[in-house]
Amino acid sequence: MLAIIINRAKVEGKVNGVIPHLMENGLSILRYADDTVIFLDHDLELARNMKALPCMFEKGLKINFYKSEIFCFGQAKECEKEYSELFGCRQGSLPFKYLGLPMHYRKLGNSDWKHVEERFEHRLSGWKEKLLSVGGRLVLINSVLSSLPMFMLSFFAIPKGVLKKLEYFRSRFFWQNDQHKKKYHLIKWDQVRQPKEQGGLGIIDLEVQNKCLLSKWLFKLANEDGTWQTVIRNKYLRSKPLGSCCKKPGVSHFWAGLMDVKQVFLSLGSFQIGDGTQVRFWEDTWCGDQPLKISYPSLFNIVRKKGATVAEVISSNPLNVSFRRGLHGERLLAWYDLVERVMGLELREGRDVFRWGLNKTGFFSVKSMYSFLINNGLKVSQEIWRTKIPLKIKIFMWYIKRGVLLTKDNLARRNWNGSQSCCFCHYNESIQHLFFDCRLAKGNFMAASVGQVAAK
Structure with missing residues (x-):
């Protein structure tokens, strides 16, 4: 209801939204449940109108301006005190939190992730490692510790320093059941994080998970419409294909994270052509199961405009492609083959759709991408994990299979x-x-087998 009131006031010219160059009529309000952010241009007169609008919204409810904060940027910084007195809000400091995420106009630093590290330490301080078996510690790492940073990992690329600190917390808790005694780490942590079917213990790899969670936004950006998609497209894409964009200095932390995973994301799917304006003719996968630059490398090497879109190339007959030199021999044959493949394509109205290639539905899933990226090519027998015995015994058997127990030769x-x-x-x-091989071990196994037969 508040959003409707503000939008009507914008139409009547009573208030102005921000970034009108990025979305029609500008952005004035963001709401999720009871968390609200209101935006307005630097104009004290219009700000007074904005102050009156929430009062019209109050019907049985009351907005607590004392618990709210106000932030001013640019020239408005000079009038921050006046705005604070007008709205009855205290002056906030950056970064501030919205929906649990730190917000800042600059890139988030390691200090902005401090609350995640503190949550790790708080959880660990309440657990008594001495009372937990190795199986219990494994369960807690996967179900609790690995879940704590997931919300932040869904929006921002995790800094290397923070990632190293979180991995330190997890590995120390797993190997060192007493914080005051240093324990041997029996196997490399990278191998422990491998899935069980590939020889590891299945502890989640936070770095890979971070890439997968960020890729979800790229899929939504390519296929869906919304407020944030409109802002991102107008600010960074500017009618260019997603694959043509790159990370530049000064971009937002969110966009920088998306650009870091863009190439991997695009390589794991293909485009279904609509109007052809958002698909690169040579560098994106849209005709077959690989980009045309890989199918026809000899042509791609001499083409003049490598970043041309599908719409630019096939909108004319013959194809709108020019080369730096003439085509002869194998290159000419490759060109004839390429023309035969693409000339039957007809552009149609509507957006180009990105189809995810790791499942049959074509829709993106974090699980499918994680399984693909974490795959090391190994296939290990799952007999240990299918056995109906306590988890700590399974892990002990895994130690034996990996040959890492601290017997005297390993020591x-x-x-x-x-x-x-x-x-x-x-x-x-x-x-x-x-x-x-030891005679004592053979004797124990023989006694155990005899006891089992007697029990039957």
Whole structure:
């Protein structure tokens, strides 16, 4: 209702929105549940009109201006005190939080992620590692610790320093069940973060997850309409294809993160042609399962306008393509083949649609992209994880399979000085010997099998 009142006032010229060059009539209000941000140009007279509009909205409700904050930028900074007195709000400081996200006109630094690190430390301080098995710690890392930064990771590219700190918290909690005693890290953390079917323990890789969550916005930007899409398209795209944009100094932190994952995102899908204005003829995937620059590298190397769109190329007959030199031999044959492939295409009204290539529906999913990016090409038997035994025993068996238990031969590799002989016989102690070859191990296994038969 408040948005309707403000929009009517804009039409009547009572108030003005900001960034009118990026969206029609400018932006005046953002609302989600009970969180509201109101924007207005630097004009004290129009600001008085804006102050009256929320009062018209109050019917049984009351806006608490004392809990609100006001922020001024540019020339309005000189009148910040007047605006504060007019609205009865205190002067805010940047960054401020909206829907739990820090907002600032500059790129967010490591200090702006401090609250995420503090949440990690707060959670860890309440957990008693000594009372938790390794299975319990694994569950808590995946279900709690890895979930804490997800909201921030959905909007901003995580700085390397912050990522390193969060990974330190997670790895220390997993390996070191006593904060005051240093423990051996039995295996590299990168291998622990691999999925179980690829030989790891399935701990979420925060960096890869960050890329996948940001890619979700690229899919929405390519296929959907909305307020934020309109602002982004008019500010950064400016009628250019998404693939033609790049990260430049001074862009927002959000847009910089999208540009970091753009190439990977576009490589995992293809375009369904509409009017052809948002698809690059040579560099995007739209005709077949790979870009034309890969299918016809000899032609792409000598084409004059590499960034031409599909609409620019096929809107005329013959194709609107020029080369730096004449076509002969194999290049001429490649050109004939290319013309035959694309001449049957007819442009139609409507937006070009990006189809996600990692599932049958064509719709983007974070899970499908994460599975693709984390894939290391290995396929490991899942017998350990399918066995109906406690999780801590499964992880112990995983240690044995990976050969990382601290038997004496592994301790010697870590510069331990001592006898490598088995405590029960004269052979050197190793995982194979201790669990399978030692006469004591064989005796235990035999006794266990006899006991199992007797129980039956």
